[in-house]
Amino acid sequence: MSLKGKTKTALTGWSMVTVAAIFVLVFSYIPMIQAFFLSLQTGKGANLSFSGVANYIRMLQDSTFWTTLGNTLLYAVVQIPVMLLLALLISVLLNDSKLKGRGIYRTCIFLPCVTSMVSYAILFKNIFAVDGIVNQMLLKLHLIDDAIPFVLDKNWAKVVIIFALIWRYTGYYMIFYLSAMQNIDSSIYEAAKMDGCSFFQSFFRITMPLLKPIIFLTSIMALTNTLQLFDEVVNLTNGGPGDATRTISEYIYDLSFTYVPSYGYAAAVSYVVFVLIIILTIIQKGITGEKE
Amino acid sequence: MRRIKSLFKHAFLILFSLICIFPFYWMIVSATNVSKDITMGKLTFGNALLINVRNAFQNADILRAFMNSAFLAIVITVLSLLICSIAGYAFVIFPGKVKNILFLALIASMMVPFAAKIIPMFRMFSNLGLLNSFGSIILPAIGTPFLIFFFKQNTHAFPLETIQAARVDGLGEYGIFFRIYMPMMKSTYAAAGIFAFMASWNNYMWPLIALQSTDKFSLPLAVSNLAAGFTPDYGMVMVGIIISTLPTVLVFFLLQKAFVEGMVGSVK
Numbered sequence: 304m305s306l307k308g309k310t311k312t313a314l315t316g317w318s319m320v321t322v323a324a325i326f327v328l329v330f331s332y333i334p335m336i337q338a339f340f341l342s343l344q345t346g347k348g349a350n351l352s353f354s355g356v357a358n359y360i361r362m363l364q365d366s367t368f369w370t371t372l373g374n375t376l377l378y379a380v381v382q383i384p385v386m387l388l389l390a391l392l393i394s395v396l397l398n399d400s401k402l403k404g405r406g407i408y409r410t411c412i413f414l415p416c417v418t419s420m421v422s423y424a425i426l427f428k429n430i431f432a433v434d435g436i437v438n439q440m441l442l443k444l445h446l447i448d449d450a451i452p453f454v455l456d457k458n459w460a461k462v463v464i465i466f467a468l469i470w471r472y473t474g475y476y477m478i479f480y481l482s483a484m485q486n487i488d489s490s491i492y493e494a495a496k497m498d499g500c501s502f503f504q505s506f507f508r509i510t511m512p513l514l515k516p517i518i519f520l521t522s523i524m525a526l527t528n529t530l531q532l533f534d535e536v537v538n539l540t541n542g543g544p545g546d547a548t549r550t551i552s553e554y555i556y557d558l559s560f561t562y563v564p565s566y567g568y569a570a571a572v573s574y575v576v577f578v579l580i581i582i583l584t585i586i587q588k589g590i591t592g593e594k595e
Numbered sequence: 596m597r598r599i600k601s602l603f604k605h606a607f608l609i610l611f612s613l614i615c616i617f618p619f620y621w622m623i624v625s626a627t628n629v630s631k632d633i634t635m636g637k638l639t640f641g642n643a644l645l646i647n648v649r650n651a652f653q654n655a656d657i658l659r660a661f662m663n664s665a666f667l668a669i670v671i672t673v674l675s676l677l678i679c680s681i682a683g684y685a686f687v688i689f690p691g692k693v694k695n696i697l698f699l700a701l702i703a704s705m706m707v708p709f710a711a712k713i714i715p716m717f718r719m720f721s722n723l724g725l726l727n728s729f730g731s732i733i734l735p736a737i738g739t740p741f742l743i744f745f746f747k748q749n750t751h752a753f754p755l756e757t758i759q760a761a762r763v764d765g766l767g768e769y770g771i772f773f774r775i776y777m778p779m780m781k782s783t784y785a786a787a788g789i790f791a792f793m794a795s796w797n798n799y800m801w802p803l804i805a806l807q808s809t810d811k812f813s814l815p816l817a818v819s820n821l822a823a824g825f826t827p828d829y830g831m832v833m834v835g836i837i838i839s840t841l842p843t844v845l846v847f848f849l850l851q852k853a854f855v856e857g858m859v860g861s862v863k
Contacts, residue, residue, distance in 0.1 A: 315768040316689025323682035324697060326738025330716070331704040337715035393611065396604055403605075411612035414619065417843040419797035421815040422836040425822040426618050429625075429633070429829050436621060439636030470615065482855065502600075531708045534799040538819055552800075555710040559717070560804060566714045573711035580706050 335577075342571035347563055358571035368572060370546045371554040378465060378550070379529040386469045387476060387521060394480035395510055409481070413474035420471075420534035427467045428454060428539050457547035460540050464548055467535060472528075476521045483517040484510075522587055530580055551576055622840075626833035633829045643830055650831035651821065657838060659810060660817035665842070667729060667813060668795040671736045675791050676784060679739055683746025684776060688758065698747070705740045709800060717804055731805040732813070736795060742787055749783040749857065750776075785850045786857025793843055814839045 344351040431453040438450040453459045495505045533552040542549030558569035625633045628641035720731045761771045799815045818835040
């Protein structure tokens with residue numbers, strides 16, 4: 304290829320990536336940088352002035368900040384391992400080509416993840432209401448004597464949110480695992496079986512190590528998702544009772560748009576989430592030992 | 596022993612499937628019952644469907660919200676697929692050191708929590724006078740790092756000889772992309788299309804901030820409003836939920852095969 308032709312192809316290559324890059328720059332990087340400068344300013348509404356790290360110091364004494372941060376981390380710590388293990392286990396069961404009805408199971412388990420966050424949150428609010436269907440069933444089966452105030456009790460409300468998240472997302476991650484398992488040679492399992500490996504042995508010693516890269520990817524996806532939890536909590540419990548289920552994203556929203564707007568402080572809180580995601584990603588990288 | 600094992604497997608899978616399906620059954624049954632019967636735990640179909648539909652359409656402009664959501668989802672899906680696929684393609688076909696760094700920078704922005712951007716974005720669109728317009732929803736959704744990543748991953752499986760042959764035939768670089776790559780990568784586009792469509796259709800936080808008048812509301816905002824209050828009329832709420840769930844279920848089932856194929860390509 305001539306020199307002129309080479310520069311021309313290079314230019315074509317650049318022209319193809321430029322539009323996407325500009326959109327990401329304008330709507331991701333610029334807001335992110337602006338948020339950082341905003342986090343160094345205090346004031347109400349549009350009257351802002353530079354105040355150094357005042358917002359970050361205010362955070363240390365803000366009990367609502369710590370409650371919402373704690374809630375968010377609790378959701379992540381409980382929901383993500385339970386959900387990913389369930390998704391893995393189901394994928395292993397469904398990966399067996401001799402299993403009857405695997406297509407039906409797969410469709411049923413995947414179905415929840417096509418619902419919109421707002422819709423299923425409202426649906427769960429109804430299902431778990433004091434006079435909701437779950438309480439009715441438990442009462443009829445005589446498993447409980449009085450209806451449980453699922454959404455109104457500060458501990459039960461958290462359980463319902465975690466349950467809802469697992470319901471919505473397990474099938475989604477299952478699809479990733481099922482796709483990845485199609486690339487594993489089934490003769491490995493047969494050899495392991497002949498060597499006397501039990502189901503759980505081959506699950507922990509063969510499946511999990513082979514799927515490490517995809518487990519890492521899905522755990523990062525689940526982590527960024529859960530740490531930003533907003534839609535479900537707003538529509539299921541609206542953060543209540545009190546602040547018992549409020550997440551950090553909901554708190555940032557409230558600081559900016561519900562309470563007297565304090566943009567600077569909200570930006571500072573949002574930066575903590577950002578740093579948290581990065582730190583947890585690095586830790587997770589260490590745990591799963593993924594190098595890429 | 597083997598039969599017991601298989602029994603356990605099926606028992607577990609059936610139980611889990613039932614848990615997954617029950618809320619769908621519940622929303623469909625409840626859409627045909629009056630609110631009073633729903634709170635009584637009625638599990639059979641009733642005859643209040645038409646009343647619930649009428650109430651839902653009277654209490655919120657569901658039709659308008661549906662059209663708004665459909666318009667947004669279609670425009671966003673087409674634009675983001677076009678722009679992100681051409682970028683993902685170029686990152687593989689025209690590689691380079693600077694481009695690798697650019698790619699990593701684009702991917703890194705996936706880590707930025709949305710909440711960290713809402714205030715600057717709110718001020719940006721307010722300064723542009725674009726708040727409460729569809730532009731404020733469409734523009735930020737076009738450059739999606741995940742889609743760029745997804746197309747890059749899938750392009751690795753694209754045969755380079757095809758491109759070389761097309762170059763020899765005198766087809767331009769954009770011609771190769773539009774006339775050869777795009778038709779050949781149909782299942783990748785289908786999978787990416789599902790992601791883009793669902794993300795837009797279900798989007799809640801940013802529209803909640805950017806769209807202020809009810810005539811601009813997207814479906815999640817309208818449905819959320821229907822269910823607001825301490826004791827909403829759940830019969831009509833269920834109608835809203837079904838209307839907002841139906842399109843994504845349809846899109847998924849129509850493109851399911853292509854979706855799975857596209858996913859397999861991305862995790863290889």
